[in-house]
Amino acid sequence: MANGTLLYAQSGGVTAVINATASAVIQAARAKKVKVLAGRNGILGVLHEDLIDTSKEPLPAIRALAHTPGGAFGSCRVKLKSLEADRAKYLRLLEVFKAHDVRWFLYNGGNDSADTALKVSRLAAEFDYPLTCIGVPKTIDNDLAVTDCCPGFGSAAKYTAVSVRECALDVAAMADTSTKVFVYEAMGRHAGWLAAAAGLAGQGADAAPHIILFPERPFEEAAFFAEVKKTVERVGYCVVVASEGIRTADGTFVADAGGGKDAFGHTQLGGVASHLAARVKDALGYKVHWTLPDYLQRSARHVASKTDLEQAQAVGKAAVDYALKGMNSMMPVIQRMSETPYRWKVVPAKLEDIANHEKTMPPNFLRKDGFGITAAARRYLEPLIRGEAPPPYGRDGLPRYVALKNVAVKRKLPAYEG
Structure with missing residues (x-):
C-alpha cells in the first residue's frame, strides 16, 4: 500500500x-x-x-x-x-x-x-x-492545447450533430407554411469546435446545417443575410448554427450581454441565437425559430x-x-x-x-466562405462521435443514474475565513 x-x-x-x-x-x-x-x-x-x-x-x-x-x-x-x-x-x-x-x-x-x-x-x-x-x-469546448481532443467534447459533439439533424427534419417538414430559418446556438467562446461538429449532421450544399458561424472568422451581418436569403430561395429553408462567441471585425462579441466578466475573466455572453433570429426576421421578413441548448450540450x-x-x-x-x-x-x-x-x-x-493556452479551429478546417467545415474537419471530427454507450434504463423509462453519499471527512484545521 x-x-x-x-x-x-x-x-x-x-x-x-x-x-x-x-x-x-x-x-x-x-x-x-x-x-x-x-x-x-x-x-x-x-x-x-x-x-x-x-x-x-x-x-x-x-x-x-x-x-x-x-x-x-x-x-x-x-x-x-x-x-x-x-x-x-x-x-x-x-x-x-x-x-x-x-x-x-x-x-x-x-x-x-x-x-x-x-x-x-x-x-x-x-x-x-x-x-x-x-x-x-x-x-466540451475542445480547446485544450497539446491533446488531439478533450474528453467531454466527443459526447457534446455527438449531441450537437444529432440535435441539428433532427431539428432540420422538423424545419424541412414545416417550411412551406411555417418556419423558414432556424438558428441553433452552440457553446464555444473563442473556439468553434462544437459549432463545427454540427457540420456532421449533413453533407452537401443543400443539407443542414446550411450556415455555421465560427468565432475564428469575423461575423459580417450583410454577408450572413445574403447567405440566408440565397439558401431559403434555393432549399426552401435555412438551418443556422452559431457559436456563442462569434465576433465582429473589431472584436466585439455579437452576443455581449453587458454583464461584465465571470470568475474566469470571460465576457458574459447573452444569447447569440435569439439576437440573430431577431435580426433575420427584421431584415428579411422570414419566420424564424431559435434554440439555446446550453447545459443540454454537456449533460446529455x-x-x-x-x-x-x-x-x-x-x-x-x-x-x-x-x-x-x-x-x-x-x-x-x-x-x-x-x-x-x-x-x-x-x-x-x-x-x-x-x-492558459487555447486551441482554436485550424484554418484548413473552415470553408473558404467561412460558413461550413471542410473534408479535413470532417475526418478529424467523425471518429470522436462514433459508438453508443447508453446508460441503463429503469422500468419507468428513465436512465438509472447514481447519487453518491458523499460522506465528509472530519476537519482538522480551523475554519477557512478567506
Missing part, C-alpha cells in the same frame, strides 16, 4: 463523461490500495477543508458513475490568481494537503485548472512538500459517444498511474495514431505547455 492520500477535484463546467473519469480515478487508486478524497465543489472544497471520503462508497456506485452525468462531487468556477496575488489561498491549500497527508493532487478541468495544478506543484516544491500534481483533461449522457467515454476513462486511469510514478506537473492527453482506422493512445504532456 502506497503511503499518503490522493485528492481529486472537479473544476468548471461539467461534461457528460467527467464522472466516468472520476470513476476510473477511484477504481485505479483502489486497485493500488490508495485512499481517495474528493473536494466538494472543486477547489472551494479544498480551501474550506470540505473533503469527501470516497472509500465510503460501494464499488457498484463508483462503477455507476461511468454512466452518470453532472459532477458527482460538485464543481465550481473559481480561478486562483498568481502565487503572489493569491498566496494566502495557496498556502491554505498546502495546509489542507498536509493535514490529510495528501501526496497526489488530481485536478480535473480545462486550461485554468491546468494552470492551478501547475502553480500548486510549484508552491509545494517551494516548501519541499512531497506532492505530485496531475492535471486531468476535461472540456443518454447520447454519449463511446469513443469519448473510453477516452474519459483512459485519462482517469493514466492520471493515477502518472501520480503514483511521481510524474509531477503532467497531464494525460490523447494522441491520434491514425485516422483510417481511427486509433489513439494516452501520453503524458507537461502542464506548462497546456496551462
